[in-house]
Amino acid sequence: MNEITKDLLREISDWDGEFKGAYNIREDGQCAGRVSSKNIKIESKKDKPGLEIFIAPGTKGETVSIPACVTHGDVDDLVYNDFFVGENADVIIVAGCGIHTETGEPARHNGIHRFFLGKGSKVKYLEKHIGKGHGTGLRSIDPVTEAELEEDSQLEMDTAQIGGVDRTTRITRAQLGARAKLLIRERILTEKDQNAKTDFKVEMNGKDSGVDLISRSVARDDSHQEYHSVIVGNAPCTGHSECDAIISENGKVDAAPELHARDNDAALIHEAAIGKIAGEQILKLRTLGMTEEEAEATIIDGFLS
Amino acid sequence: MLRLENISWSTPDGVGVLNNLDLTVPDGKLIVITGPNGGGKTTLAKIIAGIYRQDGGKIFLNDRDITEADITERAKMGISFAFQQPVRFKGITVRRLIELAAGEKLPLDKICNYMSRVGLCAEEYINREVNSTLSGGEIKRIEIATVLARHSVLTVFDEPEAGIDLWSFTNLIKTFEDIRKNLDGSIIIISHQERILRIADEIAIVADGSIKAQGKPDEMMKLLLENNSVTGKCFKQEEMF
Numbered sequence: 001m002n003e004i005t006k007d008l009l010r011e012i013s014d015w016d017g018e019f020k021g022a023y024n025i026r027e028d029g030q031c032a033g034r035v036s037s038k039n040i041k042i043e044s045k046k047d048k049p050g051l052e053i054f055i056a057p058g059t060k061g062e063t064v065s066i067p068a069c070v071t072h073g074d075v076d077d078l079v080y081n082d083f084f085v086g087e088n089a090d091v092i093i094v095a096g097c098g099i100h101t102e103t104g105e106p107a108r109h110n111g112i113h114r115f116f117l118g119k120g121s122k123v124k125y126l127e128k129h130i131g132k133g134h135g136t137g138l139r140s141i142d143p144v145t146e147a148e149l150e151e152d153s154q155l156e157m158d159t160a161q162i163g164g165v166d167r168t169t170r171i172t173r174a175q176l177g178a179r180a181k182l183l184i185r186e187r188i189l190t191e192k193d194q195n196a197k198t199d200f201k202v203e204m205n206g207k208d209s210g211v212d213l214i215s216r217s218v219a220r221d222d223s224h225q226e227y228h229s230v231i232v233g234n235a236p237c238t239g240h241s242e243c244d245a246i247i248s249e250n251g252k253v254d255a256a257p258e259l260h261a262r263d264n265d266a267a268l269i270h271e272a273a274i275g276k277i278a279g280e281q282i283l284k285l286r287t288l289g290m291t292e293e294e295a296e297a298t299i300i301d302g303f304l305s
Numbered sequence: 306m307l308r309l310e311n312i313s314w315s316t317p318d319g320v321g322v323l324n325n326l327d328l329t330v331p332d333g334k335l336i337v338i339t340g341p342n343g344g345g346k347t348t349l350a351k352i353i354a355g356i357y358r359q360d361g362g363k364i365f366l367n368d369r370d371i372t373e374a375d376i377t378e379r380a381k382m383g384i385s386f387a388f389q390q391p392v393r394f395k396g397i398t399v400r401r402l403i404e405l406a407a408g409e410k411l412p413l414d415k416i417c418n419y420m421s422r423v424g425l426c427a428e429e430y431i432n433r434e435v436n437s438t439l440s441g442g443e444i445k446r447i448e449i450a451t452v453l454a455r456h457s458v459l460t461v462f463d464e465p466e467a468g469i470d471l472w473s474f475t476n477l478i479k480t481f482e483d484i485r486k487n488l489d490g491s492i493i494i495i496s497h498q499e500r501i502l503r504i505a506d507e508i509a510i511v512a513d514g515s516i517k518a519q520g521k522p523d524e525m526m527k528l529l530l531e532n533n534s535v536t537g538k539c540f541k542q543e544e545m546f
Contacts, residue, residue: 216395216396244395278392280388280390280392281392281394283356283376283392284388284391284392285405286375286376286377286380287354287356287376287380287385287386288380288405288406288408288451288455289377289380289381289408289455290377290380290405291377292377298397298405299394299397302394302395302396302397302398302401303394303395303396303397304396305396
């Protein structure tokens with residue numbers, strides 16, 4: 001494992017020299033370390049690059065980490081990771097991707113993650129994406145997340161892409177069974193001429209299923225973001241999505257939320273707000289002794305926290 | 306001591322709001338500024354905080370000329386401003402806002418102290434965002450907690466009673482009575498409320514862009530009740546509630 005990977009791991013997965021629990025470290029398309037635990041088995045896929053992660057039924061309180069790092073240009077890394085979460089398990093999955101290029105050549109990571117949550121299972125999924133290094137080489141991260149939630153299961157996704165990624169297309173698809181709950185919290189910051197597209201489709205097929213999708217983004221400089229969400233209620237269910245964006249300089253944001261009620265008892269709500277930082281917010285923080293620049297930074301930090 | 310000399314201010318389209326206004330706020334005193342709507346009270350409060358820039362006149366804080374100081378500089382000199390409509394922030398927690406006001410990380414017991422002074426239980430609120438889920442009364446009290454955390458030499462409250470329900474209002478009065486007992490620097494409250502007027506050391510009546518009268522509460526209340534022709538109907542009596 002090289003030093004760049006170590007630096008990236010500290011940022012994307014709070015790595016402090018070791019991982020607690022099962023882990024697999026992917027470095028430039030290769031495995032740089034793997035440990036399974038008694039309850040969490042990590043195996044290589046046989047037909048394509050990637051992993052199969054088996055979490056035993058009833059596993060409680062364990063964490064599995066599968067960070068991926070690209071440490072130089074001219075890499076196009078594609079990986080398929082499948083998570084099979086046993087019934088009534090309650091675990092934390094830490095993914096995340098760091099990309100570093102200095103050479104002017106592009107670097108890309110495309111992680112396709114599929115989650116199969118067994119009945120009554122509960123997963124907290126943490127995913128942090130960053131881009132590092134100098135030079136004009138494009139840093140791209142294009143994650144695809146597909147989730148199938150069986151009855152009474154719960155998936156909480158906490159994803160953040162805070163700077164340095166030039167191009168990203170983030171696709172999330174989910175199918176919810178009865179009483180299954182999906183919570184998605186996404187934060188994106190784009191700067192310079194970066195471009196981020198995020199696309200969600202959640203289908204609630206089981207009675208009393210629910211989704212809460214919260215996206216907060218900041219588009220600065222000449223960057224551009226596109227947000228598209230589709231929430232489909234095929235059963236008595238509750239769906240809520242909230243898309244808030246701050247734009248500054250020439251930043252542009254397009255938001256296109258869709259709600260589709262296919263059942264008389266589907267209750268779906270969408271809230272969206274796009275705009276620059278409110279002048280009164282800056283005034284308030286200036287009355288606490290901050291400069292205008294400090295106030296803006298504080299507001300954005302809080303918004304994306 | 307805060308001293309305003311000959312302050313004038315007009316709206317961008319030229320309507321005069323403050324006309325050669327003079328005001329002195331002695332150290333350690335609570336001054337309530339009252340007067341009819343449109344008389345210039347909020348404008349005056351914002352000029353003191355540096356949010357509006359006066360067209361003419363001078364401002365001195367402890368004999369230092371702060372006329373040209375901007376909002377940030379005045380805040381660093383110890384002037385605080387509690388907004389009539391407190392500002393909401395998505396993503397910033399109550400704890401973070403109070404720490405930003407204090408200028409440092411604070412232990413829980415200190416935050417509890419500020420929150421309890423405004424009648425809120427810190428543990429219930431510190432991790433909540435200062436967003437639209439807070440009621441008008443809650444955010445008003447959090448706004449007051451943020452200015453208490455600053456240990457200011459001068460604090461300006463712009464109509465603290467505005468936009469809150471009756472129950473919250475009763476508690477708000479208790480909060481100001483408590484602040485009055487433990488006065489930390491000078492305080493200016495812009496208010497129409499008789500119960501707030503009654504806890505003042507002095508009341509200043511602003512109408513038509515200048516101070517019409519300034520003095521002890523009893524004298525000023527008498528003047529207000531007897532002479533609406535001078536001041537207009539400028540405050541709401543307790544009986545209205």
